[in-house]
Amino acid sequence: MREREDNEPAGPATENRHWVVGHVDTPAGRVPRVDTRWTWRDRLGAVAVRWNIGRERYTVEPGLYAVGCPTAASPLLTSANYKLSFDTLRQALDGLVAWLLVLDTQGINVWCAAGKGTFGTDELVQRIAVTHAARVVSGAALILPQLAGPGVAVHEVRRRTGLRVVYGPVRAGDLPVFLRDGLHATPAMRRVGFALWDRLVVVPVEVVQRFAPAMLIMLALFMGAGVNRHGYRLAMAQWPGIAVAVWANFLAGIVLTPALLPWLPGRSFALKGAEIGMVTGAALWLFGQYGVPEGLGVGLLSVAACSFLGLMFTGSTPYTSASGVRREIRWALPMQIAGASAGLVLWLLVRWR
Amino acid sequence: MKMAYLQDVVSLRLDRDACIGCGRCLDVCPHGVFILDEGKSRIADRDACMECGACARNCPVDALWVKNGVGCAVGILNAALGRNAACCGEKQSCCCSETQPCSSSKETNVLG
Numbered sequence: 001m002r003e004r005e006d007n008e009p010a011g012p013a014t015e016n017r018h019w020v021v022g023h024v025d026t027p028a029g030r031v032p033r034v035d036t037r038w039t040w041r042d043r044l045g046a047v048a049v050r051w052n053i054g055r056e057r058y059t060v061e062p063g064l065y066a067v068g069c070p071t072a073a074s075p076l077l078t079s080a081n082y083k084l085s086f087d088t089l090r091q092a093l094d095g096l097v098a099w100l101l102v103l104d105t106q107g108i109n110v111w112c113a114a115g116k117g118t119f120g121t122d123e124l125v126q127r128i129a130v131t132h133a134a135r136v137v138s139g140a141a142l143i144l145p146q147l148a149g150p151g152v153a154v155h156e157v158r159r160r161t162g163l164r165v166v167y168g169p170v171r172a173g174d175l176p177v178f179l180r181d182g183l184h185a186t187p188a189m190r191r192v193g194f195a196l197w198d199r200l201v202v203v204p205v206e207v208v209q210r211f212a213p214a215m216l217i218m219l220a221l222f223m224g225a226g227v228n229r230h231g232y233r234l235a236m237a238q239w240p241g242i243a244v245a246v247w248a249n250f251l252a253g254i255v256l257t258p259a260l261l262p263w264l265p266g267r268s269f270a271l272k273g274a275e276i277g278m279v280t281g282a283a284l285w286l287f288g289q290y291g292v293p294e295g296l297g298v299g300l301l302s303v304a305a306c307s308f309l310g311l312m313f314t315g316s317t318p319y320t321s322a323s324g325v326r327r328e329i330r331w332a333l334p335m336q337i338a339g340a341s342a343g344l345v346l347w348l349l350v351r352w353r
Numbered sequence: 354m355k356m357a358y359l360q361d362v363v364s365l366r367l368d369r370d371a372c373i374g375c376g377r378c379l380d381v382c383p384h385g386v387f388i389l390d391e392g393k394s395r396i397a398d399r400d401a402c403m404e405c406g407a408c409a410r411n412c413p414v415d416a417l418w419v420k421n422g423v424g425c426a427v428g429i430l431n432a433a434l435g436r437n438a439a440c441c442g443e444k445q446s447c448c449c450s451e452t453q454p455c456s457s458s459k460e461t462n463v464l465g
Contacts, residue, residue: 115405115423149381149407150421167380185380192383194356267359269426315425317356319384321404322422324359325429333430 012063012102019090024066028132033066036094042087049084050201052208058083062104064131068097072138075179077168078124078145080105080113092172096179099137103127111318114151121153125160134163141183143168146190192318199258202316206254210309218246224344229352245284249302252280253309258316269320270332273310277303294350300343304336311336363402364420369393371416378408378417 012032014020018041020032038046049055062081067090076099079089086102093100103123105113113119128134128142141164144152154165169178169189178185221242225235257264257276264272281302285295311332314320365386374392384401387394387408394416396402406421423429 111405114407115421146381147383147407149383150405150410153410154377155411155413170383187385190380190383191385262356267357311426315423315427317424319356319401319403320358320424321363321402322424322429323364323404323420324362325424325426327359327362329426329429 012061012065014061017060019087024069026136028064028135031064031066031099031136033068034090034100036067036090038087038091046084046087050204052205055205056107059107060086060102062102062127064133064136065100065102066098067093067100068095070097070099072136073140074098074137075140075183076101076133076137076142076163077175078103078143078148080108080110080119082107082109082113085109089172089175092175096176098179099133101127101131101133101142110145111147111150114148117151119148120151121156121160124152124157128161128163134161137163139164141166143183145172146170146185147192194261194318196259198318199261203255203258206258206313206316210250210254210312214246214250218243221246224348225351227348227351235351241288245288245298245302248284249277249280249305249309252276252302253306254313257306257310258313268328268332269310269314270307270328270336271310273313274303274307276310277306280306291350293346297343297346297350300339301347302343304340304343307332307339308336357400358403358424360400363399363404364418365396365399365402365404365408366418367394367396368416368418369395371414373414373416375413377411377413381407381411383407 014032017032018039019035021035022033024031024033045054045058049058059081060083074097077089077093078101079086081102081104086100089100103113103119104127105118105123108116108118110119124144133142142157142161144154144165144167146167147170149167154167157163157165166183167185168175168183169185170192171189174185174189178189222239225238225242226232253273253276257269257273260276261272264275266272266275278299281299284290284298284302288295288298290298311325311328314325314328367387372393374389374394376389376394378387378394379389382402383405384398384403386396386398386402388397389395390397402419403424404419404421406419409415409417409419409421
């Protein structure tokens with residue numbers, strides 16, 4: 001890390017950043033002041049990253065920022081340098097005054113960065129040192145996002161910086177009340193939920209990430225449909241039916257399972273997915289007018305596919321434990337492989353006859 | 354609606370004799386696993402634990418232990434296959450690689 005010159009601004013270099021509106025002079029140098037209102041560019045960026053567009057490069061410069069005209073008594077809040085995290089925080093602070101310390105989390109949000117250790121004790125202590133943040137606030141509290149917990153040990157930060165460090169709420173939106181009530185978080189502010197909107201908002205990224213594999217599976221089935229005991233012939237007449245089956249399962253497994261998650265019986269994600277797969281398979285059998293062996297094959301493939309997608313969704317939830325997912329994988333994955341294999345054999349056998 | 358994952362699987366352990374009742378684990382736990390009982394922490398809802406490791410990291414007397422990791426099938430499978438592709442798997446509690454943010458709700462509405 002580079003030594004800081006005395007005449008250098010304390011804040012990061014932020015030329016041409018549309019969300020910077022002026023600056024604040026502090027004992028530690030000049031600090032950029034950020035806008036608390038989103039413009040169309042922030043909104044567009046937020047939508048784009050939800051669709052996995054530009055998500056790896058959606059960052060802001062780490063360093064110290066000001067909201068409003070903060071004083072030495074204003075709270076010091078912390079954030080990741082993933083722009084969506086930073087934007088969510090500054091938006092929540094509309095009408096308030098505070099200092100913002102943005103850590104270098106390599107463009108990753110607070111919770112994930114805390115899990116990796118990049119939003120961690122060492123980075124926080126170092127960032128406080130390079131920005132001279134302790135000179136800017138005197139006696140005011142350093143407020144961490146609660147979800148920094150897996151990475152930051154509060155007692156260590158206290159010992160190494162002398163700052164008063166407290167955990168704020170999980171959600172930035174609760175900050176105004178938290179600050180107003182003397183840094184007190186209600187039990188509800190401390191909880192992570194997974195309501196319908198929270199579940200749906202993670203769906204687009206899944207759609208984008210699973211699109212190419214689904215496409216490959218569809219093409220493989222297009223090719224497979226041409227197999228018969230006389231040899232091979234492209235069976236293009238079957239392609240629309242195959243496409244419908246593949247994309248029906250794609251949507252069911254990636255959109256329907258998350259949407260209906262709490263109402264699907266059982267706790268296991270593989271089971272919840274399999275239930276959706278059963279309904280999808282039954283619907284395909286009904287509308288596809290398949291005979292018994294082929295319908296059974298399509299059904300088994302649907303159950304296996306949706307069950308697998310359900311299992312994959314564990315990574316997008318905020319309440320599944322690694323021990324639990326490992327246990328699920330141990331029993332569900334062999335069953336999914338067996339089900340898919342049996343379904344594929346049935347589906348091909350029909351063509352062989 | 355409260356979501357509940359699998360039963361009796363979590364690795365969380367609390368040494369009540371070592372606990373000093375500071376309540377830090379109650380602050381950091383995102384699922385309300387702990388309560389204070391007779392001046393010491395107690396695990397009140399073990400199955401709600403997602404093994405994020407925040408409590409153990411913030412316990413000043415090392416009274417808590419958890420095998421922390423990400424409850425992410427993609428990450429766990431990638432780790433089992435020796436890959437570090439879309440997920441960093443069991444290395445740390447985040448379902449993403451060094452450069453790719455999580456695909457997860459872990460980035461929704463999170464403070465900061």
